[in-house]
Amino acid sequence: xxxxxxxxxxxxxxxxxxxxxxxxxxxxxxxxxxxxxxxxxxxxxxxxxxxxxxxxxxxxxxxxxxxxxxxxxxxxxxxxxxxxxxxxxxxxxxxxxxxxxxxxxxxxxxxxxxxxxxxxxxxxxxxxxxxxxxxxxxxxxxxxxxxxxxxxxxxxxxxxxxxxxxxxxxxxxxxxxxxxxxxxxxxxxxxxxxxxxxxxxxxxxxxxxxxxxxxxxxxxxxxxxxxxxxxxxxxxxxxxxxxxxxxxxxxxxxxxxxxxxxxxxxxxxxxxxxxxxxxxxxxxxxxxxxxxxxxxxxxxxxxxx
Ligand SMILES: Nc1ncnc2c1ncn2[C@@H]1O[C@H](COP(=O)(O)OP(=O)(O)OP(=O)(O)O)[C@@H](O)[C@H]1O
Ligand SMILES: [Mg+2]
Numbered sequence: 001x002x003x004x005x006x007x008x009x010x011x012x013x014x015x016x017x018x019x020x021x022x023x024x025x026x027x028x029x030x031x032x033x034x035x036x037x038x039x040x041x042x043x044x045x046x047x048x049x050x051x052x053x054x055x056x057x058x059x060x061x062x063x064x065x066x067x068x069x070x071x072x073x074x075x076x077x078x079x080x081x082x083x084x085x086x087x088x089x090x091x092x093x094x095x096x097x098x099x100x101x102x103x104x105x106x107x108x109x110x111x112x113x114x115x116x117x118x119x120x121x122x123x124x125x126x127x128x129x130x131x132x133x134x135x136x137x138x139x140x141x142x143x144x145x146x147x148x149x150x151x152x153x154x155x156x157x158x159x160x161x162x163x164x165x166x167x168x169x170x171x172x173x174x175x176x177x178x179x180x181x182x183x184x185x186x187x188x189x190x191x192x193x194x195x196x197x198x199x200x201x202x203x204x205x206x207x208x209x210x211x212x213x214x215x216x217x218x219x220x221x222x223x224x225x226x227x228x229x230x231x232x233x234x235x236x237x238x239x240x241x242x243x244x245x246x247x248x249x250x251x252x253x254x255x256x257x258x259x260x261x262x263x264x265x266x267x268x269x270x271x272x273x274x275x276x277x278x279x280x281x282x283x284x285x286x287x288x289x290x291x292x293x294x295x296x297x298x299x300x301x302x303x304x305x
Contacts, residue, residue, distance in 0.1 A: 024050055026188050026219045027072060033080030034067050041067045042243045043080060049188055049219040056222045056230035058263055059240035065223045069190050073105040074098035102187030106177040114166025119147040121165045122180050154179040154212050171202030178209045182216055189213050190221045195229050207233050227259040
């Protein structure tokens with residue numbers, strides 16, 4: 001397969017190459033959909049990913065978020081509409097093919113080996129070697145040095161790269177995974193709910209590195225349930241509901257409050273309130289009215305350490 005990018009020293013596609021003849025859109029879905037047998041999990045989805053921009057995909061459980069990213073990351077194939085990379089229609093059969101186009105995915109249950117040191121996990125599956133065959137062996141010094149430099153370049157400072165990655169916090173592990181994708185030449189970075197299991201402070205740290213990846217020119221697809229997290233870094237917002245797009249808006253077209261309302265689903269909240277009023281011991285007066293869902297104050301950007 002030919003790639004549009006320049007080959008880097010480690011065989012990856014460099015992030016700053018924009019293919020000729022396109023408006024810079026790296027990934028595009030047009031009226032795309034996916035059925036699993038009789039189940040239509042996704043339909044009518046339009047999405048664009050640009051370099052240096054964060055596209056947020058929001059939606060409740062079962063809305064189709066994971067299905068959407070599985071199409072883009074090469075795990076599943078779309079069954080309706082079009083999927084284009086650099087303006088050309090594609091149909092990936094494996095995640096490797098997506099990676100070859102510079103599309104990297106960081107899953108929530110990160111594929112790391114907990115007992116191996118941080119630097120070893122950074123290079124897992126793409127180890128640096130030295131010496132001629134058959135005497136070729138791992139270039140440990142170069143891997144440690146490079147991992148250290150790359151993490152620092154992203155502003156991630158760890159005390160000791162020898163510590164097992166399992167001893168890092170969930171947020172730190174997400175950050176290492178982001179730095180790794182950047183180093184190996186990703187042009188598009190897909191993050192599936194990277195802040196879902198994290199507290200406020202750690203979420204702030206991950207959001208900071210999402211912004212760092214964006215500033216390095218990557219197109220980021222950020223999947224989340226949390227409109228506040230999305231609004232802190234997002235340039236574009238797509239809300240999925242029951243497998244289709246109910247909101248597709250750029251930052252200047254939607255406020256945080258509107259986004260929160262879309263996610264909360266005003267009428268569903270009213271129904272839930274009615275249901276809960278039948279349950280003893282639940283004070284429904286404490287729940288907000290469907291119409292006046294006020295967005296709580298979002299985390300300040302400099303909350304992140
Ligand atoms: N492999 C599959 N086979 C059949 N149905 C599936 C499959 N994967 C997902 N679905 C269905 O497709 C719909 C969308 O699921 P999906 O996992 O994309 O939602 P999601 O937005 O990622 O939800 P969550 O927030 O819970 O992760 C659901 O109704 C789900 O049951
Ligand atoms: Mg999911």
